[in-house]
Amino acid sequence: MHISEGVLSLPVLATGGTITFFSTMYGLKKLDYDKIMTVAMFSSAFFVASFIHIPLGPGSVHLLLSGIVGLILGWAAFPAILAALFLQALLFQYGGLAVIGVNTVIIAAPAVILGLFFRPWLVQPGKKRFIASGAAGFFSIFFSSLLMAAALIATDAGFAKAALLLVAWSIPVSILEGVITISIVKFLATVQPEILFFSENSK
């Protein structure tokens, strides 16, 4: 889910950078100091997820976990994902610096929007929580792949077919992420539900 350096055009890079700048500022504004430690924890969980390889058919894919990060953190997911992407660029050269704005929007925007939309259901036990976690996990990846395709096509219409391939590939990965998000939420709800209520008591 990382676009590498040198692919996108200046207007696309600038748009991504601007959206990330303002969303991160807003996310940080809503975050008080007591919560920074916990947000950082989710930020590194997101980082580590990219090293967790899950078998899928003949190969394996790595997780993104942006769905659960958005569900639990809400707006704070923007700075959290930005920090994780910066560390990934720095330590493993995944993604990069000039594209960090675009990559953050691609991953964090669907996560935050789905998180805000489904959080009321997340805190209710039963079927609604199940649907909220599955939908957030599935659509966070699927929407991210659509944004990724949009960034590529906005750069050069010639990317269209390659971008479509990426969207098609994201569908099985989205299903997997949905199933895993459901199990994570189910586990957290049983073992330590206060994690799910993280953003509820931060107002």
Next chain:
Amino acid sequence: MKEERFSVGGSPLHRGSVKLKLCGGLLFIPAFAITPSYREALIFLFISLLLTAIARLPLKHVINRLVLANFFSLFLFITLPLTYGGDPFLIWGVPVSKAGFLLGGLIVIKTNGILLALIALLGTSTVSSLGHGLNALGVSDRLTALLLFSYRYIFVIEQEFKRLQRAAKIRGFSPGTNVHTYRTFGYLIGMTMVKSWDQSQRIHDAMVLRGYDGQFFPLTNPSNRSPFDLILFLGLVLASIILTFLGYLG
């Protein structure tokens, strides 16, 4: 997980001022990324190679990193010539788009050149000094704190997850493409989160107890600016500006 592999060394780039390296890199890398033509991209690549040589980076590790980071550009390099459209030419009877081939090549040059510059300029500093450098350059205290704490937790979380994964393996868990596997991974990740959550609360309490109120006081001396740093910085700024102008007007 081998982290900060390139941050140890005695080259001028390792000893250089973090702030100047950050400023230079934050100009040079975007300038490289938006270059529209081969001529400037190759000059940028040459500068990146020069930086890599100055930093005396271990070549084997650098190449390893580049190979791993090249999946996306390789994907484009393979798909673009087949899908881009425009003037085709034939390779082994397969029509290949010339424009797509050229664009794919440019992307491969840029991706690798930028990563080399990134490793040579920023990889030669530790994450903590980069965090404090960004803070000094105006990045807010909160974002800096978030960055540094995330960095701190990566290793804790990774170890915790690996420990749980080992335990599952010993109990006979063999991953496959099925719901049981995915549910198990979900529980492992959930358990990792629960443990890290508890630990993050403890660390927070410990830091508050020691007087933490959201501000960091770096213990390193930041004012070690040498003539080399200034020359490097000015060189990067000039190269970025001139090559960007040449690329768009020349």
